[in-house]
Amino acid sequence: MPSRSDLPQGTLDLLILKVVALGPVHGYAIAQRLQQVSRAVVQVPQGSLYPALHRLENRGLLAADWKETDTGREAKFYRLTRKGRAQLQTEAASWRRLSEAVGLILELSPGGAE
Amino acid sequence: MSWWHRLAKRKQMEEQLEKELRFHIDQHAADLIAHGQDPVEARRQASIALGGPEQVKEECREARGTRWLEDASLDFRYAVRTLRQKPGFAAVAVTTLALGIGATTLMFSIVESVLLKPLPYPEPGRLMAVHGHSKTWNTAVYGEQNVAYLDFVDCQRQSRSLELAGWVYAAGTLSEPGEATYVVQFEASPNLFSVLRVPLFRGRTFLPEEDRPGAAPVAILGYSLWQRRFAGNPAVLGMALVFNGKRYTVVGIAPAGFRLGGDEADVYTPIGQDTARYMRNRGPHPVTTIARLRPEVSLVQAQTELAMIGSRLAEQYPDTNKGRGFDVKPLRPEVGDVRSTLWLLLGAVSLVLFIACANIASLLLARAVSRERELAVRVALGAGRGRLIRQGLTESAVLGVFGGALGVSLAAIGLRPFLAFWPGALPRADEVQLDSQVLLFALGASLVCGLLFGLAPALRAPAREVEQTLRAGARTVAGSSRRLHSGFVISEIALAVVLLVAAGMLGRTLLRLSSLDPGLNIRNVLITRMALSPATLINPGQIRAAWDDVLDRARRVPGVASVAIVDTVPMREGNNQLGYWTTAAVPPENRQPIALATSVTPDYLKVTGIPLRQGRFFNDHDRMDSELVIVIDEVLAQHAFPGQQPVGKRLWFPDMGWGPVRVVGVVGHVRHWGLAGDDQAPVRAQFYYPFAQVPDRLLRRWSELMSLAVRTRIPPLDIVEPLRRAVRGASNDQVLYEVHTMEQLATDSLARQRFLLLLFGTFAAVALLLACIGIYGVLAYLTGQRVPEIGVRMALGATGPDIVRLVLRQSLAMIFLGAGVGAIAAWAGGRLLVRLVQGMQPTEAATFAIMIPVLVSAALAASFLPARRASRVDPMKALRQD
Numbered sequence: 001m002p003s004r005s006d007l008p009q010g011t012l013d014l015l016i017l018k019v020v021a022l023g024p025v026h027g028y029a030i031a032q033r034l035q036q037v038s039r040a041v042v043q044v045p046q047g048s049l050y051p052a053l054h055r056l057e058n059r060g061l062l063a064a065d066w067k068e069t070d071t072g073r074e075a076k077f078y079r080l081t082r083k084g085r086a087q088l089q090t091e092a093a094s095w096r097r098l099s100e101a102v103g104l105i106l107e108l109s110p111g112g113a114e
Numbered sequence: 115m116s117w118w119h120r121l122a123k124r125k126q127m128e129e130q131l132e133k134e135l136r137f138h139i140d141q142h143a144a145d146l147i148a149h150g151q152d153p154v155e156a157r158r159q160a161s162i163a164l165g166g167p168e169q170v171k172e173e174c175r176e177a178r179g180t181r182w183l184e185d186a187s188l189d190f191r192y193a194v195r196t197l198r199q200k201p202g203f204a205a206v207a208v209t210t211l212a213l214g215i216g217a218t219t220l221m222f223s224i225v226e227s228v229l230l231k232p233l234p235y236p237e238p239g240r241l242m243a244v245h246g247h248s249k250t251w252n253t254a255v256y257g258e259q260n261v262a263y264l265d266f267v268d269c270q271r272q273s274r275s276l277e278l279a280g281w282v283y284a285a286g287t288l289s290e291p292g293e294a295t296y297v298v299q300f301e302a303s304p305n306l307f308s309v310l311r312v313p314l315f316r317g318r319t320f321l322p323e324e325d326r327p328g329a330a331p332v333a334i335l336g337y338s339l340w341q342r343r344f345a346g347n348p349a350v351l352g353m354a355l356v357f358n359g360k361r362y363t364v365v366g367i368a369p370a371g372f373r374l375g376g377d378e379a380d381v382y383t384p385i386g387q388d389t390a391r392y393m394r395n396r397g398p399h400p401v402t403t404i405a406r407l408r409p410e411v412s413l414v415q416a417q418t419e420l421a422m423i424g425s426r427l428a429e430q431y432p433d434t435n436k437g438r439g440f441d442v443k444p445l446r447p448e449v450g451d452v453r454s455t456l457w458l459l460l461g462a463v464s465l466v467l468f469i470a471c472a473n474i475a476s477l478l479l480a481r482a483v484s485r486e487r488e489l490a491v492r493v494a495l496g497a498g499r500g501r502l503i504r505q506g507l508t509e510s511a512v513l514g515v516f517g518g519a520l521g522v523s524l525a526a527i528g529l530r531p532f533l534a535f536w537p538g539a540l541p542r543a544d545e546v547q548l549d550s551q552v553l554l555f556a557l558g559a560s561l562v563c564g565l566l567f568g569l570a571p572a573l574r575a576p577a578r579e580v581e582q583t584l585r586a587g588a589r590t591v592a593g594s595s596r597r598l599h600s601g602f603v604i605s606e607i608a609l610a611v612v613l614l615v616a617a618g619m620l621g622r623t624l625l626r627l628s629s630l631d632p633g634l635n636i637r638n639v640l641i642t643r644m645a646l647s648p649a650t651l652i653n654p655g656q657i658r659a660a661w662d663d664v665l666d667r668a669r670r671v672p673g674v675a676s677v678a679i680v681d682t683v684p685m686r687e688g689n690n691q692l693g694y695w696t697t698a699a700v701p702p703e704n705r706q707p708i709a710l711a712t713s714v715t716p717d718y719l720k721v722t723g724i725p726l727r728q729g730r731f732f733n734d735h736d737r738m739d740s741e742l743v744i745v746i747d748e749v750l751a752q753h754a755f756p757g758q759q760p761v762g763k764r765l766w767f768p769d770m771g772w773g774p775v776r777v778v779g780v781v782g783h784v785r786h787w788g789l790a791g792d793d794q795a796p797v798r799a800q801f802y803y804p805f806a807q808v809p810d811r812l813l814r815r816w817s818e819l820m821s822l823a824v825r826t827r828i829p830p831l832d833i834v835e836p837l838r839r840a841v842r843g844a845s846n847d848q849v850l851y852e853v854h855t856m857e858q859l860a861t862d863s864l865a866r867q868r869f870l871l872l873l874f875g876t877f878a879a880v881a882l883l884l885a886c887i888g889i890y891g892v893l894a895y896l897t898g899q900r901v902p903e904i905g906v907r908m909a910l911g912a913t914g915p916d917i918v919r920l921v922l923r924q925s926l927a928m929i930f931l932g933a934g935v936g937a938i939a940a941w942a943g944g945r946l947l948v949r950l951v952q953g954m955q956p957t958e959a960a961t962f963a964i965m966i967p968v969l970v971s972a973a974l975a976a977s978f979l980p981a982r983r984a985s986r987v988d989p990m991k992a993l994r995q996d
Contacts, residue, residue: 027134028141047165050135051173058177066130076134 189508211517214470216524250703276405290356294847297380317366325386359648396434475567482571506572514564537865611936633784635723639856640830678718709799729761729779750799788863790953886976905992914985925977
């Protein structure tokens, strides 16, 4: 099994925004999604999830409503706001740039530093 | 949701958070159950996965951003709850603090209003005082020189940088409407109220045309006179009143509480209408002058301009104005000599506050030590150290604020009674109030006190050795707090010593001063000021006849033994200081020695009982046309004719314009400046001269100041009414005012010292009480901590008295150290006291020898109870105690 890696700081927000962008979803579902999609590599300590969600909500990137789930219980569903959508795009772009740059550096062979 | 919104909807948000987290756990558990887990196990795993719910909630709350305010309100409510649980402790702490802060706030409000507040006029920083100066004026003795009237008018007209206004102090008899009384008068320039920017209460000020000799006499009434005499009748404008025999029309009413130089006038008249010679001559300088800087003019510019005007006038009028210049200085409120007393009292009251705080700090420290286990548990549960410190400080801040609020209400209640109790008149007393600055001070003081006594206990919140604290028994933690407790006790005792010694010094001083000989027989002597009827003041002959008539009538009042007329009376306000010399070659004014001059009729010696040492006193043969004679006192004899026979020698007094006067007798010295102040007064030499020999040109002015001195065979106050009736005069307008007995004057001269003794005595008693309570509390606590140790000692053979001795030894160590520090501080404080209070004796060992044993015995008595309780400890129980 691939070893679990800890999530770099700040990336959690980006991932949450992306998951929520796919449609309104409640906290437990987000946690499950993250785990599933990343094939269990990304380990989000569930304790950090909710503080992050509340932080994003306070910053106005997420909006929340209480709705009924299919099982009939009430849960708090988060959705992306327009501001959140813009933030997601910005963050995703800078992440891609960063990972490209890191990749380039890792491709370097000895003696090829020009 | 906005920050404010989040704060307001806190409860709702908490509920939603709880719901959300519960949903998460339920879902997770359901999933695990679906995968085949046991339900109980599933729930457990779901909970662990989420992490401690409280911690998650805390972090979510932090994300909300309203944390600190919520924490503060939580801390506040917790503090109130814990205080409510221990009502006894809370009551003691709050009351002690309230007394301390109340007294300090009261003193500070007086200090602030009297000493620190600027004048109550708009833009007081632009108001200036204008004085004259000349090389020959003796400012140390006579105070600042004022301005001649004609100089004043010239400066007014010529100055472009200043708006000048002025007044002359006067007084007179108001005879209509109503009964004749003597009132205070200011002759004022018409622009006085406008320069100060104070609107009249009603009516108008004088017009420029009215400010001329011979213009229609108009007057402005003082507010209190208007209330007293005219019952606040608004129709008084346009009414007439008779003042000093002249009819005036009332044109205005001055504002309530309006004072100049500390005095409230009853009547204002235009200064320009005064035709007296001393106003038309540039020599005398009676006009008190103030000015307002015109816009955009600086003080330096004004000073330069007036200096120029001064030198111009000196050239124009060399006879009178040579060497005379004008000074411009910022105008300061008139506060007399209360400055030192007020600061002294504020300092003393702060000492009491310190002691109170030390007591409360000690109490809080004891409580904190006993709660160390509780704090350790909370740290183990995840509380941050900063959070615990904040909570501890909040608790003491709450105590501080409650105590402060109670203290402020005590100060508010006690302020007026305290002012009424003040001996004599307190300058600016009607401006004293609890205004916003005072409240700010009280708030600041309470918070500072709260933080101060909360700091030591709060900092004991454990940081690292949590485990040790949790495991250890209570007996091991008393160590480090013992030093702090001892420190508190020592400082309390030291401060109490300072206050006790100060009170002791004041007491000794008062005893000594009361036993001083005033120099005359003060029993059965009545002193009253008197104003002749204005109708008799026309010419000198009539004036002398009027006084003779008054003396005659007064002598015939039943119960009167002898009567004299005198201008300045010992131990009463008012003195006449004149320079003198022993030869005709008199040196310039500011190098002449000074003596107190008193004008009297021949019976004065009989009335006062002043001993005649040599020669003779005056008699009826000493008149205007006979040789000018004086009688000097022993001090003047010593200064002017040391080692010689003074009788028969001559003295010169340039101010009186006399040629040489002959000394015909020497009398005993009288303590003119009062029992407290005379021995250290700069001018003590005295002499007397016959009233009959006052030159004609001065007679009218002298008559405005004369008093009657009456020796009675019956209690002096019994003859006041008959005397009043007897001297009323043909037109019923000769009045007596400021009636006192000589005994009253003597007692009043020590009023300030007595007042200080009362206050310091109270402070010292309170300080001693607080210190004893402090010692008792600390010892009770410390011995409580040592109970196991005591148990061991007793098991090893110590007896009850041994334990008592053990505890008392600890207490004595603290007491002696405190007394030692306190003695040094008291010695320093004593020197300060000597400088600030009139008549104080320097610190003497006797005071220490009395006060320190008093303190030590009180402190030992307070320590005895805990010691005895310690000796009664049951060793078995003690050893078993955890």
